Amino acid sequence: MSLFERYLTLWVASCIAAGIALGHALPGLFHAVGAAEIARVNLPVAVLIWLMVTPMLLRIDFASLRQVGRHWRGIGVTLFINWAVKPFSMAALGWLFVGTLFRPYLPADQIDSFIAGLIILAAAPCTAMVFVWSNLTRGEPHFTLSQVALNDTIMVVAFAPIVGLLLGLSSITVPWGTLVLSVVLYIVIPVVVAQVLRRSLLASGGPAALDRLLGRLGPVSLAALLATLVLLFGFQGGQILAQPAVIGLLAVPILIQVYFNSGLAYLMNRAAGERHCVAGPSALIGASNFFELAVAAAISLFGFHSGAALATVVGVLVEVPVMLSVVWIVNRSRGWYERGAAGKGAAGKGVAGQEAAPKHAPREA
Structure with a gap:
């Protein structure tokens, strides 16, 4: 595990504190950065997200989609949670807590915007941090890779319609042009660039060339992540x-959402007889969010100082410590999980008689 992964909570907390302090001390600077936008899409945020996400996408071989059938139970559970449960359960929780129970205690003019931010946060499954969470639970690397590749493929076409549908149900005007532009900027372009670059490197220098580039881009991706956190919390x-x-x-609704979706995915995998090394990352993928995209889309749609942007930033604030607690629960409950899965033949072997995953999964998974 890298130094960043080992002290992830510390780095995130430091960036949050630094961003808040700098935003308070240098408001003019952050206002100037916030004004650098085209079609309501902030250019500095876009550049940082490209730098952060593209190295992660370089690791993804979309040919791994061929392996989906190897872990069809876990894939099916995760897809069900990500696309049929999570966006809609978050919308319901937003309407219940923000729109009803907490309404008297929140700014009246931001209620719809807060709900919109929560919906945007839940509509995109996590991409980059999934590899960290999977590694911490000793997840099956091929499952994680194929699940992320499949989610990214679906997200290209499903994110905007789902957000538009749920925001429409919330009686919030959807600026479709900005939403589609956000999808193109933050999903389509990085995916295309990463895959073209990946194929070029593999064709010219093989896996060694790709590994060298990933080694050089690793610190860039990390710096972009930390800079994005500072910038967002500065705003x-x-x-x-x-x-x-x-x-x-x-x-509150974000916390309930994470534990509900991760618990549901974990229990569904156990009931289906899936192995623990698949159920762990399935639960974490099902619960975590692509917060980089969510924050960028919320800012693009509603502006830096909107309730939607604030709601997605709260998602960033709670994401890491909450997901680490889910990792702890998944690891501590492994014995209980495997006693239930053993009755269905999945404790020692995987789908189609595959051997169980190695005790220590590769780092990128």
Whole structure:
């Protein structure tokens, strides 16, 4: 495990604190950065997200989609959670908590915007951090890789319609042009660039050339992630300091969402007889969010200082510590899980008689 992965919570907390402090001390600088946009899409945020996501996408071989059938139970569970449960359950939780129970305690003019941010947050499954979570649970690497590749493929065509549908049900005007542009900028372009570059490198220098480039881009991706956190919390630092109670209230549906979806995926995999090394990453993929895309889309659609942007930033605030707690639960419950799965023939062998995953999964998984 890398130094970044080992002290992930510390790095994220440091960037959050630095962003809030800098946003409070240098508001003019952050306003200037926030004004650098085209069609309501902020260019500095777009560049940082490209730098952050593209190295992760370089690791993904979309040919791995051929392996989907090897872990069809886990794939089916995760797809069901990601696309049929999570966006809609978050919309329901947003309407229940933000739109009803917490309405008297929240700014009245931001209620719809808060709900929109929660929906956007839940509509995109996590891509980059999935490899970290899977590694921490000793997840099956081929399952993680094929699941991420499949999710990214679906996200290209499904993210905008799902968000548009749910925002429409929330009676929120959807600027479709901006939403589609966000999908193109933050999903389509990085996927295409990464796959073209990957194929070029493999054709010219083989896997060694790809590994060398990934080694050089690793620090760039990390720096872009940390800079994005500083920037986002710099934009929202004033609101976070001014209304901590709002942050706490917005965190409630996000926390419920994470534990509900991860628990449901974990139990469904156990009931289906899937191996623990598949069920662990399935639960984590089912619960985590592509917060980089969510924040960028919320900013593009509603602006830097909107309730939607704040809601997605709250998602960033709670994502890492909550997901680490899910990792702990998954690891600690392995014995219980395998006693139930053993009755269905999945404890020692995988689908179609495959051997169980090695004790220590490869780092990228």
